Amino acid sequence: MSVAQVLGGGLGRRAERGGVWFNPQPWVMLAGTVSYLVLMLRQLPCQLGGSVYKAMCYSDIGPLFYARGLSEGKVPFITADVEYPVLTGALMDLARRITIALGGQTGTDVTDSAIAHAAALFVGVNAVLLFVLFLVVLWAHLQLSRPWDAMMIAVAPAVMTTGLINWDFLVLALTALGVVAWARNRPGWAGVWWGLGVAAKLYPLLLVVPLVVLCLRSGRLKALGLAVGGAVGSWVAVNLPVYLLSPSGWLYFWTFNVDRGADWGSIWYALSLMGRTVDDVSGAQTWTMVIGTAAICLLLLLAPRRPRLAQGFLLLMVLFLVVNKVYSPQYVLWLLPFVVLARPRWRDWLIWSATELLYFGAIWAQIDGSLSSGSGGNGLYVAAVLVRIAGQLWIAARVVRDIFEPDFDPVRNPQWNSRHATEEPRLDDPDGGVLNNAPDAPWMRLVPWLR
Numbered sequence: 001m002s003v004a005q006v007l008g009g010g011l012g013r014r015a016e017r018g019g020v021w022f023n024p025q026p027w028v029m030l031a032g033t034v035s036y037l038v039l040m041l042r043q044l045p046c047q048l049g050g051s052v053y054k055a056m057c058y059s060d061i062g063p064l065f066y067a068r069g070l071s072e073g074k075v076p077f078i079t080a081d082v083e084y085p086v087l088t089g090a091l092m093d094l095a096r097r098i099t100i101a102l103g104g105q106t107g108t109d110v111t112d113s114a115i116a117h118a119a120a121l122f123v124g125v126n127a128v129l130l131f132v133l134f135l136v137v138l139w140a141h142l143q144l145s146r147p148w149d150a151m152m153i154a155v156a157p158a159v160m161t162t163g164l165i166n167w168d169f170l171v172l173a174l175t176a177l178g179v180v181a182w183a184r185n186r187p188g189w190a191g192v193w194w195g196l197g198v199a200a201k202l203y204p205l206l207l208v209v210p211l212v213v214l215c216l217r218s219g220r221l222k223a224l225g226l227a228v229g230g231a232v233g234s235w236v237a238v239n240l241p242v243y244l245l246s247p248s249g250w251l252y253f254w255t256f257n258v259d260r261g262a263d264w265g266s267i268w269y270a271l272s273l274m275g276r277t278v279d280d281v282s283g284a285q286t287w288t289m290v291i292g293t294a295a296i297c298l299l300l301l302l303a304p305r306r307p308r309l310a311q312g313f314l315l316l317m318v319l320f321l322v323v324n325k326v327y328s329p330q331y332v333l334w335l336l337p338f339v340v341l342a343r344p345r346w347r348d349w350l351i352w353s354a355t356e357l358l359y360f361g362a363i364w365a366q367i368d369g370s371l372s373s374g375s376g377g378n379g380l381y382v383a384a385v386l387v388r389i390a391g392q393l394w395i396a397a398r399v400v401r402d403i404f405e406p407d408f409d410p411v412r413n414p415q416w417n418s419r420h421a422t423e424e425p426r427l428d429d430p431d432g433g434v435l436n437n438a439p440d441a442p443w444m445r446l447v448p449w450l451r
Contacts, residue, residue: 313341
């Protein structure tokens with residue numbers, strides 16, 4: 001059997017032409033596995049009783065096993081309140097059940113040593129499940145038009161530092177599967193995957209905004225309807241049973257986030273440390289989000305050339321992360337795939353990764369007290385927050401430039417270099433599905449510079 005037959009599809013054809021050494025799939029998967037092993041090794045000090053902040057190996061997984069009653073045998077949403085959407089709670093419960101199947105003991109009448117053993121087993125089970133989901137993310141990006149770009153995810157410092165803080169690889173995997181389905185002209189299935197993503201963490205809901213605008217601009221309303229219908233259907237399918245079984249448990253996630261004030265990592269928290277406290281953080285966040293979203297929609301709608309879908313995704317994600325009431329260290333994972341899709345240049349990736357890595361070190365030093373105890377007080381932490389935000393805005397600015405000057409876009413003009421642009425035909429949106437090479441809808445002729 002040939003390599004092409006084993007791998008199948010586009011990857012197989014590339015391997016057949018260039019040989020296995022030029023096939024990105026094994027190298028990306030190998031690099032991702034090494035990155036995950038580094039991540040696991042970084043967790044050892046925490047598992048051995050070291051200082052979680054000094055070792056920068058903090059994870060929610062172990063503490064929430066106790067704090068959310070899983071150690072007592074409670075079930076998320078049904079008998080225990082959890083601050084996550086239903087699919088993340090379901091993953092927690094799956095890990096709990098696997099832990100019990102492997103011999104872990106939970107309950108109110110179990111010894112402390114048995115509970116401690118179950119907690120360690122629970123952490124290990126989650127690590128394996130999240131590794132599988134991380135491989136799904138890599139596989140999905142390997143199916144897209146630029147498979148080697150998946151290496152930027154495989155070796156990202158964000159993976160090696162924040163991958164086990166929470167259950168974020170679940171939403172990354174579901175979102176990535178949606179991107180692949182859309183790229184393959186299967187908008188209904190894309191919507192299904194994205195709806196499940198919203199049922200794991202809310203941020204895939206942001207994808208609807210650029211999707212709606214760009215489909216309206218190109219007149220691809222049927223595909224838009226299929227995607228939105230699939231998303232609503234899958235979200236309802238997994239949320240409704242939980243709501244019917246435990247309305248209060250289902251609502252806890254929503255009330256928890258609405259009542260939250262300015263928290264770690266946010267621009268609002270940094271302003272409070274600078275003595276410029278915003279009284280109504282929820283209101284300020286809402287208004288900045290509304291105004292910023294409107295501006296992005298106008299950009300996507302009125303740009304001289306229709307932007308790529310991934311560019312719209314990135315701009316909305318950056319806006320959300322900059323104005324959100326909290327920026328947990330693992331949120332960098334939410335942005336990582338969109339940086340790779342929208343601006344796949346190693347230099348840009350390195351600069352942005354460096355700013356996020358700086359913040360990762362600063363947040364743990366600040367919580368530990370070692371950063372704020374010096375002569376700089378909270379100033380060093382505030383500076384780290386601002387540098388991180390500057391890195392995100394810098395990537396967004398590069399994408400905006402690519403929108404207005406497509407010759408600089410690495411996807412639309414892969415042959416471009418600093419000396420000259422080649423005469424090779426330009427690409428449009430190779431992972432844009434029905435949007436790829438789609439002309440503007442007739443109604444767009446009302447815009448003077450688009451006639």
